[in-house]
Amino acid sequence: EVQMVESGGDLVQPGGSLRLSCAASGFIFSGYPMHWVRLAPGKGLEYVSAISSDGDSTYYADSVKGRFTISRDNSKNTLYLEMGSLRAEDTAVYYCARAADFGSGKFYLDSWGQGSLVTVSS
Amino acid sequence: EIVLTQSPATLSLSPGERATLSCRASQSVGSYLAWYQQQPDQAPRLLIYDASHRATGIPARFGGSGSGTDFTLTISSLEPEDFAVYYCQQRSDWPITFGHGTRLEIK
Numbered sequence: 001e002v003q004m005v006e007s008g009g010d011l012v013q014p015g016g017s018l019r020l021s022c023a024a025s026g027f028i029f030s031g032y033p034m035h036w037v038r039l040a041p042g043k044g045l046e047y048v049s050a051i052s053s054d055g056d057s058t059y060y061a062d063s064v065k066g067r068f069t070i071s072r073d074n075s076k077n078t079l080y081l082e083m084g085s086l087r088a089e090d091t092a093v094y095y096c097a098r099a100a101d102f103g104s105g106k107f108y109l110d111s112w113g114q115g116s117l118v119t120v121s122s
Numbered sequence: 123e124i125v126l127t128q129s130p131a132t133l134s135l136s137p138g139e140r141a142t143l144s145c146r147a148s149q150s151v152g153s154y155l156a157w158y159q160q161q162p163d164q165a166p167r168l169l170i171y172d173a174s175h176r177a178t179g180i181p182a183r184f185g186g187s188g189s190g191t192d193f194t195l196t197i198s199s200l201e202p203e204d205f206a207v208y209y210c211q212q213r214s215d216w217p218i219t220f221g222h223g224t225r226l227e228i229k
Contacts, residue, residue, distance in 0.1 A: 035218075037166075045158070045166065045209050047218040061217055095165055104172050106154045106213040112165035 002026040002111045004079075004096050009116030016086050020116055022079040022096030030054070030074040033099040033107055036081050038092035039115070046092075049081065050099070064090075086120045093117050124148055124212050128221035134229040141197040143224045145210035150190045154214040157186055157195045160223075161206045169208075170195065200226075 008020040022034070036048040049070040050059040058070050069082040079096050093115040099107035125148040135141055145155065157170040168177040170186035173193060183198040197204055205228050210221040 039160075044207075044223040045160070045211075045220040047220065050218070059216055097166075102171055102175065104154070106172070108156045108168055108171040108177075108213060109158070109166070109211075110168050110171075110177060112167070114165055 002098070004098065004111065004113035006094065006096055006113045006116035009094065009118045011119045011121065012086055013122050014087060014120055016120070017082070017084045018086065018118060020081040020083065020094055020096075020118070022081075022113055024077045024079065024096075024098070027098070027111075029072075029077040034072060034079045035097045035099055035109060036070060036079075036094055037097055037109070037112075038090075038094045040089070040092040043092075048094070051079070083118070086118075088120050091118060091120045123217055124151060124215055124219050126210050126212060126219055126221035128208075128210060128224050130224060131222070132225045132227060134227050135200055136229045137200050137202055139200050141195075141200055141204070141226060143195040143208055143226070145188075145193040145195070145221050147191045147193075147212060151212040151214035153189050154212060155186075155188070155193050156211045156213065157184075158209045158211060159204075159206050160209065161203075166209065197226075202228075 035050045051070045067085045071080045095115045096113045097109040098111040100110040127146045129144045153173040155173045158166040160166040174186045185196045207223045
């Protein structure tokens with residue numbers, strides 16, 4: 001069974017840092033790009049970041065570029081999101097998701113973790 | 123950035139009725155559009171990819187159509203578990219973008 005479990009969410013002060021982890025199991029982790037998506041209170045889903053299957057390519061939303069860093073350790077089947085210079089507007093549930101290609105060459109998010117809550121407040 | 127506009131923001135229907143949700147893109151995304159369902163306090167679930175293909179395990183009452191800039195998600199006969207928030211997402215170009223969602227509520 002495909003499973004992803006996020007951890008590391010916490011209450012942090014503005015300007016602070018946090019690292020989220022996403023432990024994956026039930027599939028060949030090194031064969032899939034991975035993404036982070038967040039859901040802020042009262043808002044809709046927002047794409048945060050993505051990383052290629054080998055970790056060589058990364059992508060960021062403008063809202064987090066320069067502050068967040070995505071990485072992965074394929075030997076540990078784990079995805080990470082290093083979050084720095086945190087702001088109140090970063091408060092959200094953060095989901096990791098697997099990206100799969102169903103044949104069109106485009107990747108869609110076919111499996112998701114249950115999310116990790118990050119609260120940025122003084 | 124490709125902007126996705128979903129309508130209506132809220133849709134109130136009864137179980138057994140047909141639901142039609144719309145997603146319009148600010149520029150063509152071809153067929154590279156997906157629909158996700160999110161229940162309260164749950165992770166999103168992929169329903170439709172490439173505009174019209176059902177993901178694994180998705181019931182046949184869910185259908186997707188459209189191409190270019192106009193897309194539709196149809197639920198042929200609403201079941202109680204279908205009342206949720208639905209998002210469209212484009213994969214045509216970076217950055218990936220989502221619509222703001224349509225809340226499907228029980229009338």
